[in-house]
Amino acid sequence: MPTAIFRFYEELNDFVPPERRKRDFEAEFKGRESVKDRIEALGVPHTEVDLILVNGESVDFGYVLQDGDRISVYPVFESLDIRDVTHLREIPLRETRFIADINIRDIVRYMRVLGLDVYYDPSLSPRDIIRISKREKRTILTKSRNLLKFRDVTHGMFIRPGTTVEQIKGIIDFLSLREVITPFSRCLQCNNSLVRVSKESVFDRIPPKTRAFCNEYSYCNGCDRIYWKGTHFDRIKKVIGEILGMEKFQDA
Numbered sequence: 587m588p589t590a591i592f593r594f595y596e597e598l599n600d601f602v603p604p605e606r607r608k609r610d611f612e613a614e615f616k617g618r619e620s621v622k623d624r625i626e627a628l629g630v631p632h633t634e635v636d637l638i639l640v641n642g643e644s645v646d647f648g649y650v651l652q653d654g655d656r657i658s659v660y661p662v663f664e665s666l667d668i669r670d671v672t673h674l675r676e677i678p679l680r681e682t683r684f685i686a687d688i689n690i691r692d693i694v695r696y697m698r699v700l701g702l703d704v705y706y707d708p709s710l711s712p713r714d715i716i717r718i719s720k721r722e723k724r725t726i727l728t729k730s731r732n733l734l735k736f737r738d739v740t741h742g743m744f745i746r747p748g749t750t751v752e753q754i755k756g757i758i759d760f761l762s763l764r765e766v767i768t769p770f771s772r773c774l775q776c777n778n779s780l781v782r783v784s785k786e787s788v789f790d791r792i793p794p795k796t797r798a799f800c801n802e803y804s805y806c807n808g809c810d811r812i813y814w815k816g817t818h819f820d821r822i823k824k825v826i827g828e829i830l831g832m833e834k835f836q837d838a
């Protein structure tokens with residue numbers, strides 16, 4: 587049987603037996619097997635994995651194992667700074683999620699327009715924000731340096747002064763999120779994912795004027811809202827264009 591050397595990092599070690607924790611170990615695999623299948627066979631759910639290096643290079647889940655490979659596997663909510671390595675990838679394996687501090691409401695709306703998952707509740711205390719960040723593996727976005735100084739904050743980003751467009755651009759570029767952006771896929775009010783629905787299914791709830799010019803509708807299961815590309819659309823589109831650059835937005 588072919589074999590590969592595996593090593594799991596940080597909290598991924600919770601999924602493997604003690605003798606395999608935080609060290610290299612050899613594991614056999616079947617003739618043609620993806621790195622994802624072998625990682626799961628070793629006990630680690632793929633949803634927990636952010637980065638896989640094979641012989642030092644980042645690969646996708648579909649990578650087919652070769653005899654003698656050396657595999658390093660890093661968690662979604664990495665405690666190590668692996669940002670530079672992650673940049674080798676066009677699309678991060680992880681789904682980056684956020685929780686926004688109460689003082690960045692303006693950013694939240696446009697991040698959601700871009701389809702990014704941003705938890706926001708103005709009634710939260712700093713303690714609540716940190717707790718939810720840890721529980722749901724969300725990166726804290728804040729303009730407060732003090733919040734980021736709490737000892738148990740593991741993932742936070744300080745939002746520098748600037749326009750909303752500059753600030754969102756900063757977040758997207760820093761975390762390499764450009765390729766995962768899907769505009770108009772998330773509810774601006776409650777952060778749920780939207781689903782496409784037919785015009786007929788929401789017909790009674792659309793203003794007659796809108797029915798006449800719009801055929802595409804989305805629905806939020808979270809708060810029962812219907813979305814369409816109405817009169818605000820051009821203004822929103824302009825802002826997205828500024829954030830992403832127009833070419834990217836054209837195909838969205």
Ligand SMILES: [Zn+2]
Nearest residue numbers: 773776806809
């Ligand atoms: Zn909603």
